[in-house]
Amino acid sequence: MFSLESITTIVQNWLTKTFSPNLALFFEFVIVGVLAIALFAALGLVLVLMERKVAAWIQIRLGPNRVGPKGILQSLADTVKLIMKEGLTPDGSDKFLFNLAPFIVMMVAMLALAPIGFSKGFHIWDINIGVLYVSAISSVSVIGILMAGWASNNKYSLLGAMRSGAQMVSYELSVGLCILSIIVLTGSLSLNDIVLSQQNGWWLFKGHIPAIISFVIFIIAVTAETNRAPFDLSEAESELTAGFHTEYSGMKFALFFLAEYINIFIVCAIGATLFLGGWMPFHLGTWEGFNHIMDYIPSFIWFFGKTFFLIFVIMWFRWTFPRLRVDQLLNLEWKYLLPISMVNLVIMTLVAIQGWHF
């Protein structure tokens, strides 16, 4: 069975054998950094193309089909275009904050990548408070957006940033509660432990109806937290032209754009880890034969398959629904999602205590 774990072990052993421990650690950092950046670039290209293709097919169009075979080089061409563009800094803007904001958003997206298990034994940092870490880090990105909106010296940007602030702060609550309902079952904050606890079935199926409810709420809330349509109020094209990144152009805009997609990837990866078993293959209780067949599919394929399925669902939302209004957005959170997820958490706790789950 092919596994990424063996590769990491080989590299690790070779590094520790060849260099002193400090130097080995440094090289590991470099390798991880390069890999993370490479993953970012690859994800950006793939997700942008995927979004455009999904949009096109839903909209009975063909989508990008000119650059490269079947248009697969389209996002590469876009990247080249964005790099070549002049990065404007508007007059009257706070230049330092204006230029800093895209990097903050980008860094947050990068940091949140650390505890995610991509494959069996393949994560950057198996931290024992992984879930807490991710939810803490991801709320920093609102600072980047507020910074961008404030520093742009543009009223559209400011309105967009304010909307985004209100939106992210409130939706974080229900995301947290949904995550908690799984933590209650697993009893661990480590993402690796959560994956391992789903050896005999995913929590979505094991946790009865409460798990399904918290999964649905989780998907809705993370869609809002990543500022995706139908919750894209901070960009709201038809209202605020482009919201907080109205004044950005060139590579600085590309960083916002990339960060949006990376954030989607991260929240979907978290969702896949919590509810769909991360890299854990699809196991059905005690059906040994079936489980063996499933084990033959490499674990990173399971992980990326689940994550991309969730990303597709979020894209599906985007190209189907109209946008909510700003007060309706907050109504949805405070009147519907939050009470439901609170009640749901109580029920889930009861399930966990009584051991009613499978």
Added chain:
Amino acid sequence: MIELIIWKTDYTYMSKEEIKTAISELLPTAVFDETGEWLNVQIEAGEWKDAALKLRSLAGLSFNFLFCLTCVDWKTHFTMVYHLRATASLDDIVVKVKLDREKPEIATVSDIWRTAELLEREVYDLFGVIFLEHPDLRRLLLTDDWVGYPLRKDYEDPINMIKL
């Protein structure tokens, strides 16, 4: 196969005479002209505001819908043309007010028919008619620093106007 009739012009639901009697009681000084499609009522500029209020509140035949407001430059004078409709009975009248070309001033009706606010601004913009007591009389279509009133017959613009 449906029956087809030849197109006819007169769809007024009340005869011109009836409208005329109803209005002439209200506005004794008005001059009537029945040659056109609808009843034309000539009103002096000074009496227009009162007349408009009366027409708006005429019992049973309230002309509550101002569907067209414009001005015609007759080279010697301006004529303000108000097309009014009573939405209850679907009768139309045309009110005409003669204005002095040198000093075109008329009372606004934007408080009686709200639609007049923009329409009067347009007429001010293109003809230079001053609407007294208009809440916000500024140029609407042209830029604020435009010189002249383009729809006047003596307006000349050598750059933008093309004579065929």
Added chain:
Amino acid sequence: MVEEIGKTVEGDLIINVGPQHPATHGVLHLVLTLNGETIKKVEPHLGYIHRSIEKMCESLSYRQFIYSTSRMDYLSAHINNHACALCVEKGLGIEVPARAQVIRVLMDELTRIASHELWWGAMAMDLGAFTPFFHAFRERETINDIMEETCGARLTMNYNVPGGVMADLHPNFQERVKNFLKLYKLKIHEYDELVTGNIIFQNRMKGVGYLSKEDAISYGVTGPAARGSGVSSDIRKLYPYEIYKQLEFDEILETEGDSFARYMVRLREMNESIKIIEQLIDNIPDGDFQAKTKAVLKLPKGEFYQRVETARGELGVYIVSEGGTTPYRIKFRSPGFSNLSALDHMARGGKIGDLVATMGTLDLVIPDIDR
């Protein structure tokens, strides 16, 4: 805060929406005075696409001026031409052959459907749903193809001439219209699935941009926007022209007066147009498609007013003739202009998102407003 609505105070946010903005569908410029997200005042600044068509028409002959009116409300270009042709015919006393009347009405209704399709897609796009736009264009394209085949152009058809239409119907016309009707009936339920029934959409539209019946009349609002407030204003019913008197169709009225009512009026109006087309498509009478007219048209001295129902409301053509070959003064009472004047009243107290929804249901076409 509420009592301050309409008054600018220090600390208000003033935002320019337009002249280049995704929601204004053209070069409309609105100056919003905001308190946070709440709109206190909307002030339209017009004229970015003002071409002074009225002045131009004063130097064009009665045959020529019809074509410039296609460029006013470009989405109902054929209906604009129709109004002008009717007005000239009224002045000249020309009797239009029955066949030409039926052709004109058929084209009018096709134009109306095409215009409402575009409005539907564009309005959904205003609210953030991009997909309906493309789905609406699928049906609209079919109409455009029919237009292209018979009239020779897709958008600015220039098919009306004084006395009838420019050319006879294309032999394929009936078949293609029937194909369109089939396609329309196959796809119309998707409009409800995608947009009308959607809970987000309904929440965005219901109770937003309220316009009472009295205000609608006072602001001179016509067309679907007025009918959403319960004002009976369908010129086809009230002052029937051409053959509308013999046709069986309903005037759609909704009484809620909010954006959703206006939306439903337009959606149901498309079905009425389909009904009209179905009545006429197999009953096109034989005969001439154009009455015999003189080469040079001269309207008698006098004033002529003709109104028709475009996709946006009541279009009036007011011709003042001095007996010459060109009109002395011409005035187009455009529906968009009057509908726009109610926007300030409707948007006050709402959010920016409400303004977009309200603007979408008013269905503003900017060249129609500026002329």
Added chain:
Amino acid sequence: MFIVDYIKDIYGAIRSLLVGMNRTGYYFTHHKEIITQNYPENRLELNLPERFRGEVVMTHDENNEHACTGCSACELACPNGTIKIINKFDISPEGKKKKAIDTFVYHLELCTMCNLCVDACPTGAIKMAQTFEHSVYNRGLLTKQLNKPGSKLKAGVE
């Protein structure tokens, strides 16, 4: 009951959203519904209706003869001064001076394709062509001379 209404609300909302997703999901999986035309590739199959108005052209037969007498009816009919006709005087074989067309100037950039000139033409010399790819790099190229060089009036056309 408040709680029943609350749950009903949620049920109705989710149902309406799923209906929409079902529709878009249908189009996502049914690629035969795609209506995009690959324009430059399908240029050869493009079938424009014969009435489509792309630009005004003058028909010439194989002897390089046209039917334009230079009566300038089209010039008068045009609403925006698109057509300009420059006449010259030919000497006919009998020695009589005869008006004939020298240059038929057509400003494509001013043309609104209203078809009035074609309607006005008494001899059917001009017609609308179905071309639509009018982009050029130089605006001057849009001013065209419709009568081909060296062409002359068809015999029998008055």
